[in-house]
Amino acid sequence: MTRREIVRIVLEGTQPPYVPWAFGFTTEAREKLAACGRDDLLRGHLLHFRHSIGFFTDIGVVSGCVLGAPTLKGYTFPDPADLRYFEGMSKAIGSGRDGLRVFNIGFSLYERAWTLRGMENLMLDFIENPGFVRELMGAIADYNIAQIRKALEYDIDAVHFGDDWGQQCGLQMGPAFWREFICPQLKRMYGVVKDAGKFVSIHSCGDVDELFDDLIGIGLNCFNPFQPEVMDVEALLKKYRGRPSTTVCPRRGRCLTARPRTCATRRGGCWN
DSSP: OOHHHHHHHHHTTOOOSSOOOOOOOOHHHHHHHHHTTOHHHHHOSEEEESOSSOSOSOOSSOOSOSOOSSOOTTOOOOOTTOGGGGTTHHHHHHTTOOSEEEEEEOSOSHHHHHHHHOHHHHHHHHHHOHHHHHHHHHHHHHHHHHHHHHHTTSOOOEEEEEOOOBOSSSBSSOHHHIIIIIHHHHHHHHHHHHHTTOEEEEEOOSSOGGGHHHHHHTTOOEEEOOOTTTSOHHHHHHHHTTSSEEOOOOOTTHHHHSOHHHHHHHHTGGGO
């Protein structure tokens, strides 16, 4: 059975012959592992296409606002079908590299909105300019959907959306605003993926488990990450086992400092 097949049966809710894995490393850690001959850890079971965030020279605090006022007038989105977003996909697929084929869209909605508008401005817009927020979220979703449709021309298995909604306690924008402004656009984007018979995977850091029922309801197959420092992982497993597939993303250094019971839960229960 191929690695691609192993992940597919997991996402379909079937018991796999073993637990598939995928790890993400910093450049330095990746180079050290390669030097030690641990290519098995580097390969994993996922074959990712497109950088999960986008194109940039550095990442940090956004300087300035592309949208200085609550309007899209005068702003033109980039071409969602630009070939650089799909560079290397045909070659990788044709090479026979084994793994679940995942097209990444990072900063896929809320994060793209606040990086365009500014975090404080967007938070105020939720209250003061709700019509603009709906327009902005809809336009970002339209852009992503056009890119998804192009990606679906390739033999992929899943689309992975990155969008951080959480903080250490609850949602950044609160559940009411999430459901009003964000969820409808997620449903549109996920729907395109599901209608094509593909899997929906998401990443959202922080304490976001209050959204799990909503996310499953609009098509979620795989969630990342379960953060034991902000989530009761054991309780969530009992509640959602057999619904979406779940992946565990250890936070840097947390496993070494977490309570033994928490570590045991992450190491055992989450992967059963």
